[in-house]
Amino acid sequence: MATYGLSTKNGVEVAVDEFNKNGGINGKPIQLISEDTRGDQTEAANAASKLIEQDKVSAIVGGVISSETMTAGPITEDAKIVMISSSSTAVGVPEIGDYVFRNCLSDEVQAVQLAEYAVEELGLKKFAVMFTNNDYGLSLKEAFEKKAKKLAEVTAIETYNDGEKDFRAQLTKIKGTSPDALYIAGYYTEAAKIAQQAKDQGLDVNILGADGFYSPVLLELGGDAVEGSVFTAGFFTDDPSEKAQNFVKAYTEKFNAEPDMFAAQAYDAAMILLTALKNANGAGGEAHQQEMLKIKDFPGITGSTSFTPIGDAVKDIIILKVENGKFTKLR
Incomplete structure (x- = not known):
């Protein structure tokens, strides 16, 4: 698994742990099932089909790279399963369909x-x-x-x-x-x-x-x-906000490594997905998709996130500066 794929999976795990600690959905914990797509479009299509048909998942975080999302997207769209990508920056990703979202900003x-x-x-x-x-x-x-x-x-x-x-x-x-x-x-x-x-x-x-x-x-x-x-x-590791530092601490304790931008964006993607699912009372499909569109100014660790009517992210980018040999946040 490529480093960014692993970071993404780890970020989602931290989000699921935290969500379940806070009571899950109506007291029921969320179960996480991971599939390694190996950065391959065919593997991504197979993984989406398996998760939907065999595992009967309620929602999907992925794909990591745009080409995977482009292949898996139409499959989740047909099944009316919400999918959110935390790192597919290519043009055309939100246009795949009503059930495909992303919480990263395009290039x-x-x-x-x-x-x-x-x-x-x-x-x-x-x-x-x-x-x-x-x-x-x-x-x-x-x-x-x-x-x-x-x-x-x-x-x-x-x-x-x-x-x-x-x-x-x-x-x-x-x-x-x-x-x-x-x-x-x-x-x-x-x-x-x-x-x-x-x-x-x-x-x-x-x-x-x-x-x-x-x-x-x-x-x-x-x-x-x-x-x-x-x-x-997309993320600042030294962000002094309590939320960001709690994430860095939880991630470091669990994986013995510092989280990167991929991990942070995946954590936010999972939290947005789970919040909408909770608001839909655990019902997937159309009820979940409608709750996703209602997300406004979600207070994530990578900034505040809303969605356009087609599921693209609306958020301010973070701007950093090198000062005295260190990264500092300008905005």
């Missing part, structure tokens, strides 16, 4: 909210963009570029590949356009190296990014060069 929403924050709160006016050449980098780049062009100016756009180590050619071109910020649509390893090489070349810019930045490795590799970086995230 587009992250990029748009950061562009707005950068202009309105940080007062930045000229942006350069560097993006990794894959679906993730491309969707972030397109959304950020579009929003930044509306609100301010985009001076340069350069691409790179994951695993690349020398970014001097792209940074030289960017430096020539005098931006005041550089949005890096990619992951922490390359982002740290880009920030260092920008600093070495005397390119004095605000470094901006997305949830691919959120790893201690960014701080280890980037050092001084990533100080002041601002990026979007």
Whole structure:
């Protein structure tokens, strides 16, 4: 099982434990049945069918990756079983059907909210963009570029590949356009190296990014060069709120590891699903689906969540900053 799959399963387990401790539904505990889809679409379809036909489940948390949700979704839709994904960020997931929900934000929403924050709160006016050449980098780049062009100016756009180590050619071109910020649509390893090489070349810019930045490795590799970086995230491990810290404590005690964003989003997905099921008096199907749509400002550890009429998440993204070599929360 991939790490994010395991994190998702663990997050759901913590939610079920807590829910059952608080009395379950009408005094009856919730039973959790897990299936490993191995990141495979066929396995995901088989798992959904098994859970519905053999195990007679009331609801499903999953899939972890968008392609699995796309295959399992139509099966749960036909059976009128509510399914919520905590990490399928692809376009088109909520459109699968009335019984398919998600409580994570799409790549587009992250990029748009950061562009707005950068202009309105940080007062930045000229942006350069560097993006990794894959679906993730491309969707972030397109959304950020579009929003930044509306609100301010985009001076340069350069691409790179994951695993690349020398970014001097792209940074030289960017430096020539005098931006005041550089949005890096990619992951922490390359982002740290880009920030260092920008600093070495005397390119004095605000470094901006997305949830691919959120790893201690960014701080280890980037050092001084990533100080002041601002990026979007789905969860903040050091969130001082009592709810978030209780989750971190319960998770760490149970699994002897710190929870990541996947675990936190899965915990919230399960809690939303179970709250709606409880409000439907344990009845699945249409009654459960209607209660899901009534969820408004659910106070989760990854932020307050509501749903659009098609089951997409409405929530504010978390914005983090590197300050004194640590991650701190801006909003």
